[in-house]
Amino acid sequence: MVENRPIFTFFAHLTLILGVIIVVFPIYVAFIASTQGSSSFLSGVVPMLPAGHMIENYRTILDSGFAASAPVWRMLVNSFVMALGITVGKIAISIISAFAIVYFRFPFRTLAFWVIFVTLMLPVEVRILPTYSVAAGLNLLNSYAGLILPVIASATATFLFRQFFMTIPDELLEAAMLDNAGPLKFFKDIVLPLSRTNIAALFVILFIYGWNQYLWPLVITTNQNMTTVVVGIQQMVNSADSDPRWQLVMGTSILALLPPVLVVIFFQRWFIKGLTEPEK
Amino acid sequence: MARVQIDKVRKVYAGGVEAVKGVSLDIADGELVVLVGPSGCGKSTLLRMVAGLEQISDGKISIGDRVVNDVNAADRDIAMVFQNYALYPHMTVRDNLAYGLRNRGKKREEIDRRVTDAAKILEIGDFLDRKPRQLSGGQRQRVAMGRAIVREPAAFLFDEPLSNLDAKLRVQMRGEIKQLQQRLKTTSLYVTHDQLEAMTLADRLVVLNKGKVEQVGRPLEVYRKPASTFVASFIGSPAMNLMTTEIGDGKVKLGNGTTVRPAHLPASGNVVLGLRPEDATLAASEAEAHLVLTVEFIEELGAERLLHGHSDGQKMTISVDPDTPLSDTVPVRVNDKALHFFDVGTGQRLQ
Numbered sequence: 055m056v057e058n059r060p061i062f063t064f065f066a067h068l069t070l071i072l073g074v075i076i077v078v079f080p081i082y083v084a085f086i087a088s089t090q091g092s093s094s095f096l097s098g099v100v101p102m103l104p105a106g107h108m109i110e111n112y113r114t115i116l117d118s119g120f121a122a123s124a125p126v127w128r129m130l131v132n133s134f135v136m137a138l139g140i141t142v143g144k145i146a147i148s149i150i151s152a153f154a155i156v157y158f159r160f161p162f163r164t165l166a167f168w169v170i171f172v173t174l175m176l177p178v179e180v181r182i183l184p185t186y187s188v189a190a191g192l193n194l195l196n197s198y199a200g201l202i203l204p205v206i207a208s209a210t211a212t213f214l215f216r217q218f219f220m221t222i223p224d225e226l227l228e229a230a231m232l233d234n235a236g237p238l239k240f241f242k243d244i245v246l247p248l249s250r251t252n253i254a255a256l257f258v259i260l261f262i263y264g265w266n267q268y269l270w271p272l273v274i275t276t277n278q279n280m281t282t283v284v285v286g287i288q289q290m291v292n293s294a295d296s297d298p299r300w301q302l303v304m305g306t307s308i309l310a311l312l313p314p315v316l317v318v319i320f321f322q323r324w325f326i327k328g329l330t331e332p333e334k
Numbered sequence: 335m336a337r338v339q340i341d342k343v344r345k346v347y348a349g350g351v352e353a354v355k356g357v358s359l360d361i362a363d364g365e366l367v368v369l370v371g372p373s374g375c376g377k378s379t380l381l382r383m384v385a386g387l388e389q390i391s392d393g394k395i396s397i398g399d400r401v402v403n404d405v406n407a408a409d410r411d412i413a414m415v416f417q418n419y420a421l422y423p424h425m426t427v428r429d430n431l432a433y434g435l436r437n438r439g440k441k442r443e444e445i446d447r448r449v450t451d452a453a454k455i456l457e458i459g460d461f462l463d464r465k466p467r468q469l470s471g472g473q474r475q476r477v478a479m480g481r482a483i484v485r486e487p488a489a490f491l492f493d494e495p496l497s498n499l500d501a502k503l504r505v506q507m508r509g510e511i512k513q514l515q516q517r518l519k520t521t522s523l524y525v526t527h528d529q530l531e532a533m534t535l536a537d538r539l540v541v542l543n544k545g546k547v548e549q550v551g552r553p554l555e556v557y558r559k560p561a562s563t564f565v566a567s568f569i570g571s572p573a574m575n576l577m578t579t580e581i582g583d584g585k586v587k588l589g590n591g592t593t594v595r596p597a598h599l600p601a602s603g604n605v606v607l608g609l610r611p612e613d614a615t616l617a618a619s620e621a622e623a624h625l626v627l628t629v630e631f632i633e634e635l636g637a638e639r640l641l642h643g644h645s646d647g648q649k650m651t652i653s654v655d656p657d658t659p660l661s662d663t664v665p666v667r668v669n670d671k672a673l674h675f676f677d678v679g680t681g682q683r684l685q
Contacts (some may be wrong), residue, residue: 073416223418223420225417225419225420226422228387229416229481231386231407232407233437233439234437239437248423
């Protein structure tokens with residue numbers, strides 16, 4: 055845009071500011087709520103200004119948690135292990151399968167690709183019952199393996215890596231062949247370093263995907279100690295014996311928000327590096 | 335250092351397309367052989383078969399004393415320079431040069447020595463620690479050559495290494511490749527579609543057309559005695575004039591009803607007559623002329639002037655002195671010692 059009129063600048067900023075408000079306001083409300091004492095919500099009016107109970111509330115959340123539920127730090131650890139496991143697993147599996155599909159000639163190669171591609175269309179919900187039955191049969195209930203393994207294959211990531219590998223010039227492979235690099239060496243020395251920015255991008259997307267898993271952890275975990283934070287929040291709201299303690303629920307939400315935000319902030323540098331210094 | 339022998343090699347792709355139709359070639363130790371031809375003539379395919387990047391459908395390729403048909407590309411003791419250089423983008427120049435040596439388990443000091451030597455030869459010592467993207471096209475080209483040199487292979491294979499450079503740089507690098515090859519005396523096979531590059535670089539020239547060898551010979555030999563109309567029109571710029579004409583009575587009929595009587599005539603009847611643009615001169619008057627050229631357009635090359643036009647309905651280009659006065663039609667004399675004759679049907683040279 056080369057427009058340089060004040061009115062245009064004004065509207066551009068107005069739109070952006072409105073967008074930011076829409077995104078940030080709920081988070082602000084949650085944060086304010088997490089600093090309130092237990093009586094503030096009885097009036098039925100949502101407070102807009104911070105109160106002085108912040109440290110006390112967060113201590114309660116992290117240490118003792120709620121009646122009949124695990125402490126929130128435990129949920130955060132569970133979520134983190136699950137999200138990290140899913141992310142690392144998905145990237146590892148999909149980059150290897152994409153490498154196989156692009157660089158090796160084997161019977162039914164195209165079929166293999168299409169089978170992977172077609173599973174893009176199947177959301178977790180469709181196969182949740184059979185998957186549960188398999189997981190139960192393998193004794194994976196209430197375990198990290200059970201949280202991670204059934205969702206570890208990713209057609210999307212495989213597809214993205216495949217598309218990226220196809221943009222790597224064939225001559226690079228041929229040069230590597232002449233330089234006495236076998237397939238695994240080519241993968242380790244050439245393909246993997248070239249995929250760095252793609253891996254970083256997928257890491258963010260997949261970490262957030264893993265962190266936000268709701269239905270599957272809900273199904274596969276019955277033990278409170280294995281609950282993830284996203285499932286935990288929902289259970290807090292539903293506590294049967296009393297009104298939900300909103301200040302604690304909101305505090306937990308804020309805590310659940312932090313790891314994905316940190317991941318995005320950390321990997322953002324990689325994105326920008328990838329955009330400004332194209333390798334090819 | 336090795337001799338490379340190509341024996342009746344064919345390449346048939348899945349689907350039945352025959353890209354190389356039985357090519358035989360014997361490259362002496364230390365010789366630079368250039369494969370030249372238009373796109374799709376099979377020159378790159380042939381080179382890639384020597385490199386081991388394509389399967390050989392039929393025939394035999396040996397490097398040194400060893401038949402390499404079933405030898406892996408990496409074990410053939412050859413190094414290749416690619417058209418787009420194929421440098422590893424994430425590695426420094428030094429790592430690019432050293433990668434192949436490291437993979438072959440060479441000692442550190444040995445690698446360092448070879449990389450330093452190659453860098454000195456190619457004058458790339460100053461940017462050994464840069465990444466390829468920080469280099470200009472010419473510098474990348476040098477690095478690509480350096481990667482071949484450090485290997486100290488039995489043969490170099492060049493796959494149109496200069497096509498991605500601008501014209502000036504291409505001429506400069508052409509000279510450098512020639513000097514380098516003469517200095518290292520490594521057997522080389524060089525593929526190009528540029529006939530000028532082929533002429534200037536080659537010890538021997540192989541002209542390929544549609545997967546077949548049209549002619550093999552030293553550049554001047556090919557230039558002076560093209561074996562077919564294809565070679566005649568491909569080698570030399572501007573291209574040789576080819577016109578159908580008639581031989582009878584020991585004379586060649588030219589336009590205007592004039593005739594020339596060359597030293598010897600290989601045939602009689604209809605032939606294709608070949609005339610290099612530089613073998614025609616302007617005649618002093620119409621009376622002395624063999625042909626009258628109607629000029630359509632003029633190209634000034636500085637050292638010479640090219641007149642493009644037609645004579646008797648046949649297209650013709652002649653090269654004249656740039657100071658000659660111009661008119662729409664010019665009288666032309668041909669050098670009767672420099673005429674080429676080709677068969678009308680097969681296009682083969684008539685001796």
